[in-house]
Amino acid sequence: MNRWNSYLENTLIYDPNQCVNCGRCIEVCPHRVFISGSGSVVLDKKEACMECGACERNCPVSAIQVDSGVGCAYAMIRGAFTGKEECGCGDGGSSGCCT
Numbered sequence: 867m868n869r870w871n872s873y874l875e876n877t878l879i880y881d882p883n884q885c886v887n888c889g890r891c892i893e894v895c896p897h898r899v900f901i902s903g904s905g906s907v908v909l910d911k912k913e914a915c916m917e918c919g920a921c922e923r924n925c926p927v928s929a930i931q932v933d934s935g936v937g938c939a940y941a942m943i944r945g946a947f948t949g950k951e952e953c954g955c956g957d958g959g960s961s962g963c964c965t
């Protein structure tokens with residue numbers, strides 16, 4: 867089967883120069899996309915982002931931008947129309963996005 871992985875391409879943009887290292891994005895991200903770093907967090911698994919928008923909404927300095935609402939939900943709808951598997955986040959459903 868031709869597996870389509872929406873997570874290889876997403877709209878997540880992070881500017882470490884603006885980050886004040888508050889850690890909110892790490893706390894709210896269901897896919898552990900960000901990890902702790904020295905001075906600023908590190909965008910560790912961009913491909914795991916499902917574009918939920920939680921990090922952007924919780925970042926106090928707008929260091930993160932993401933076009934939310936086009937990730938998992940969009941992938942499921944597209945998968946239904948194309949007949950391809952829609953979710954490639956690899957989370958096994960633990961975050962509720964691919965159940």
Ligand code: SF4
Pocket residue numbers: 878894895896897898899900914915916917918919920921922932
């Ligand atoms: S948009 Fe959601 S999944 Fe993506 S990095 Fe932010 S909190 Fe994590």
Ligand code: SF4
Pocket residue numbers: 884885886887888889890891892906907921924925926927928929930
């Ligand atoms: S929420 Fe924003 S300021 Fe806080 S650690 Fe994440 S990117 Fe940095």
